Amino acid sequence: MTVLSSNTAKPATDIPALLKTAFVNALIALVLFSLMVGVRTEAGSDGQLTYWTRFGEVASLVAAVFGGSIVLGLLRQWIGPTGAEKLVPPAVRSGMSFVGRYLAPALLIFTVLVPVIFYDQRYILDLAILVLTYVMLGWGLNVVVGLAGLLDLGYVAFYAVGAYSYALLATNFGWSFWVCLPLAGILAAFWGVLLGFPVLRLRGDYLAIVTLAFGEIIRLVIINWQSLTGGPNGVSSIPRPSFFGIPLDNSDNGLAARLGIEYSPTHRIVFLFYLILALALLTNWVTIRLRRLPIGRAWEALREDEVACRALGINTTTTKLTAFATGAMFGGFAGAFFATRQGFISPESFTFQESALVLAIVVLGGMGSQLGVALAALAMIGGFELFRSLETYRMLVFGMAMVLIMIWRPRGLIGHRAPTVYLTKAQAISSDLVKEGHG
Amino acid sequence: MSGDKILGVDRLTMRFGGIVAVQDLSFAAERKKITALIGPNGAGKTTVFNCITGFYKPSGGAIRLTHDDGKVIALERLNDFRIAKQAKVARTFQNIRLFPGMTALENLMVAQHNALMRASGFTFLGLIGAPGYRDAEKRAIDLATDWLKRVNLLDRADDAAGNFAYGDQRRLEIARAMCTEPALLCLDEPAAGLNARESAALSELLLSIRNELGTSILLIEHDMSVVMEISDHIVVMDHGVKIAEGSPREIRDDPKVIAAYLGTDEEEAVAVMESGS
Numbered sequence: 054m055t056v057l058s059s060n061t062a063k064p065a066t067d068i069p070a071l072l073k074t075a076f077v078n079a080l081i082a083l084v085l086f087s088l089m090v091g092v093r094t095e096a097g098s099d100g101q102l103t104y105w106t107r108f109g110e111v112a113s114l115v116a117a118v119f120g121g122s123i124v125l126g127l128l129r130q131w132i133g134p135t136g137a138e139k140l141v142p143p144a145v146r147s148g149m150s151f152v153g154r155y156l157a158p159a160l161l162i163f164t165v166l167v168p169v170i171f172y173d174q175r176y177i178l179d180l181a182i183l184v185l186t187y188v189m190l191g192w193g194l195n196v197v198v199g200l201a202g203l204l205d206l207g208y209v210a211f212y213a214v215g216a217y218s219y220a221l222l223a224t225n226f227g228w229s230f231w232v233c234l235p236l237a238g239i240l241a242a243f244w245g246v247l248l249g250f251p252v253l254r255l256r257g258d259y260l261a262i263v264t265l266a267f268g269e270i271i272r273l274v275i276i277n278w279q280s281l282t283g284g285p286n287g288v289s290s291i292p293r294p295s296f297f298g299i300p301l302d303n304s305d306n307g308l309a310a311r312l313g314i315e316y317s318p319t320h321r322i323v324f325l326f327y328l329i330l331a332l333a334l335l336t337n338w339v340t341i342r343l344r345r346l347p348i349g350r351a352w353e354a355l356r357e358d359e360v361a362c363r364a365l366g367i368n369t370t371t372t373k374l375t376a377f378a379t380g381a382m383f384g385g386f387a388g389a390f391f392a393t394r395q396g397f398i399s400p401e402s403f404t405f406q407e408s409a410l411v412l413a414i415v416v417l418g419g420m421g422s423q424l425g426v427a428l429a430a431l432a433m434i435g436g437f438e439l440f441r442s443l444e445t446y447r448m449l450v451f452g453m454a455m456v457l458i459m460i461w462r463p464r465g466l467i468g469h470r471a472p473t474v475y476l477t478k479a480q481a482i483s484s485d486l487v488k489e490g491h492g
Numbered sequence: 493m494s495g496d497k498i499l500g501v502d503r504l505t506m507r508f509g510g511i512v513a514v515q516d517l518s519f520a521a522e523r524k525k526i527t528a529l530i531g532p533n534g535a536g537k538t539t540v541f542n543c544i545t546g547f548y549k550p551s552g553g554a555i556r557l558t559h560d561d562g563k564v565i566a567l568e569r570l571n572d573f574r575i576a577k578q579a580k581v582a583r584t585f586q587n588i589r590l591f592p593g594m595t596a597l598e599n600l601m602v603a604q605h606n607a608l609m610r611a612s613g614f615t616f617l618g619l620i621g622a623p624g625y626r627d628a629e630k631r632a633i634d635l636a637t638d639w640l641k642r643v644n645l646l647d648r649a650d651d652a653a654g655n656f657a658y659g660d661q662r663r664l665e666i667a668r669a670m671c672t673e674p675a676l677l678c679l680d681e682p683a684a685g686l687n688a689r690e691s692a693a694l695s696e697l698l699l700s701i702r703n704e705l706g707t708s709i710l711l712i713e714h715d716m717s718v719v720m721e722i723s724d725h726i727v728v729m730d731h732g733v734k735i736a737e738g739s740p741r742e743i744r745d746d747p748k749v750i751a752a753y754l755g756t757d758e759e760e761a762v763a764v765m766e767s768g769s
Contacts, residue, residue, distance in 0.1 A: 339619070346618040346625075347601075347608035350594075354602040357591035364545065364583050365672055366576030367605050375615075472595045474629075476637065476649040486654035487593030 075122035082118035189333040193383030199421035201376035202356025202490015207268025211381035213403035215388025241385025287399025356490035419465025504553035531729035546572035582674035592654025600636035603671035
């Protein structure tokens with residue numbers, strides 16, 4: 054009964070505790086800001102160090118922290134414990150489940166129609182291609198992180214391997230995109246296995262660090278192996294993709310001339326759009342199928358409990374390797390697409406920033422959820438563009454939006470898990486039960 | 493000990509640094525029988541289990557498993573997952589290790605991983621939707637359904653295993669181990685944390701596994717009512733060595749066993765027994 058009453062009745066405001074918290078926060082702010090803001094140093098006209106103090110600013114910052122803590126504390130007491138779910142009324146929740154059922158098909162139809170709707174808007178088409186590239190990368194990494202529960206911080210390495218495979222094969226041997234695409238995937242998968250072998254014994258944080266290092270190693274090798282990769286100058290004039298051998302250009306045997314329509318540069322953009330859409334959907338289709346096959350179930354079981362897997366006779370080594378290889382292969386496909394789209398690649402495109410971004414997409418989307426990852430990619434890449442008008446404050450607003458989302462949905466946008474097989478009725482499994490994996 | 497033995501443990505020794513957890517332990521488990529391994533806390537029972545199921549590499553000694561067809565497998569030389577895969581030894585854990593975020597049915601499907609992997613042509617045939625795999629999956633679901641029925645969890649097949657009550661989780665873990673179609677089933681304290689009614693149901697389940705399927709069972713258990721009721725043979729350990737072996741009746745009256753459990757020496761135990769009877 055006490056539990057019930059504490060939920061219904063508003064608790065009395067605890068002023069002393071509130072003041073105490075606010076005071077402690079203000080003290081921490083004072084210590085931090087007195088050095089960072091309070092004292093300002095600069096090189097003087099003769100090169101000597103000059104400094105001046107800004108106690109007024111420090112005082113206002115500390116006062117802001119003090120006031121802010123009180124306001125936050127009061128808000129927390131009024132709203133009560135933020136059991137996120139409780140704040141959502143049942144009507145909204147049933148509405149959301151309705152939306153949830155039709156969201157994926159609606160999104161897919163809209164995506165297919167994007168080039169039709171926005172045919173004249175090059176900016177939107179380019180942005181859509183970028184978003185789809187990250188959707189594909191997110192889906193690829195989802196196999197490793199979301200399903201198998203192996204934290205991979207060096208995913209960009211496979212993206213780079215795919216991009217450079219295509220770029221080098223196409224520029225050196227003149228092979229077409231459609232021959233190089235599977236090769237790029239196979240090479241990336243090969244590197245995935247190569248990375249997999251030494252790190253299989255590692256778990257959790259240690260695995261994350263080694264994969265992070267692997268990502269950097271690949272980038273450094275690309276920078277320094279000048280004779281092959283061109284080093285920091287990158288690889289330029291990478292062939293554009295052809296429509297199964299028919300070039301998409303202004304020439305006489307180009308696609309436009311053959312179809313008898315007027316040539317427009319947008320044709321290639323639209324083609325690239327559908328190409329990445331097809332690649333992303335292939336990733337999605339394969340992942341969904343794999344989840345329902347024994348290998349996919351073994352990945353998820355591995356994430357849930359590795360010891361139990363071994364007790365059931367599952368070879369955890371090969372299971373982890375296949376997860377790495379599958380994820381890497383999709384990364385390689387995406388890399389090949391990136392290279393053909395840009396026409397120029399350099400090591401700068403494959404920094405840790407990219408790995409972190411793709412991982413953030415997977416985590417924000419809800420590990421293991423295909424739709425969640427797609428939504429997160431849209432939010433992360435598209436949302437970032439939305440805030441462009443805010444200029445300097447873009448990162449700040451974006452960061453705050455991410456923090457808010459993670460408070461609202463700590464297990465990602467779509468945290469629950471759908472079972473892969475059922476007897477009578479497939480019911481979503483609460484994210485509280487699903488493990489994140491530990492290496 | 494006469495009869496057809498499935499598992500022979502010969503002078504098994506396990507050392508962790510300077511500590512000897514198991515020393516020169518020898519015993520055998522008979523085919524289609526239930527053998528119990530009992531002893532006070534810290535006697536080394538789970539260590540023996542981990543050696544048999546490959547989670548530890550024994551420091552010394554031999555563990556031999558004889559299949560129905562007469563094939564002998566040296567378990568101490570195999571890796572953990574190969575023991576389950578090739579030697580067909582399944583186990584459960586003292587602290588239940590289900591896949592909590594997967595449904596009961598999925599848990600039992602994961603247990604049939606190796607058979608399904610072969611049927612799916614190591615994923616490639618399954619990916620293109622070959623009919624052979626679909627049949628194999630249907631059979632796997634049937635086997636899983638059959639086991640859910642046996643452990644009385646059929647109506648909860650599509651619920652997440654992590655949501656199950658403790659006793660249900662124990663039974664599901666046994667069903668999962670049985671879905672690997674083992675020759676030898678090793679159970680580490682299957683009755684721990686169960687109430688009297690659940691313990692009785694567990695005894696019934698284990699007896700039906702032995703009688704109907706002819707699976708040999710090796711179990712560690714503290715619940716003496718279960719051990720005495722279902723065991724065909726009991727091995728008693730204390731401080732890493734075997735102190736007694738025999739039928740439930742022999743073990744019940746053995747002063748050495750009682751002394752070990754009471755933590756006293758033998759004469760005192762005899763005195764306690766005589767004053768009690």
